[in-house]
Amino acid sequence: MKTKYAILPIVALIVLTTFVSGCSSINPLSGGNNNTSGVPVYEPSVKTATVNTSQGRVTTYQTTSSPSQVADFYRTEMANRGYQASTSYQPRVSSVGSDVVLSFVKGTSTVHVAIATISAQIGPLNLSQAGGTTFVITEQSA
DSSP states (O other): OHHHHHHHHHHHHHHHHHHHHOEEEEOTTOOSOOOOSSOOOOSSOEEEEEEEESSEEEEEEEESSOHHHHHHHHHHHHHHTTOEEOOOEEEEEETTEEEEEEEEEETTEEEEEEEEEEOOEETTEEHHHHOOEEEEEEEEEO
16 A cells, blocks of 8 residues: 555656646657757656646656656756756655655746655566666646
């Protein structure tokens, strides 16, 4: 049951953005890190899905790096690109993983980066063997 709570923030972010905004396209496993938005993409990573909505875009990536490495990258790179850090969700570590959500604002654009690593088994899927960190970038413009 604890595993569901560890991934809840990421799932909620994707579902909320998709259903509230009205999904216009989904590109699962589109491959590569082709990024046309100007938001940097942590490397090494693999894009696993993109959802375009009327309010913005949600893109999911996976990496073998730690959540703290990904978070440090975004804190630095977003500041270098003129974004101001906004309220961030404090890191949480439990027996099934850890997560953090960073928020950045630049003019009328808002970018949220949700970062999580999960060490658990959900049915036949053993996430601890994957050894990866998932991060979700949500971009919104007013």
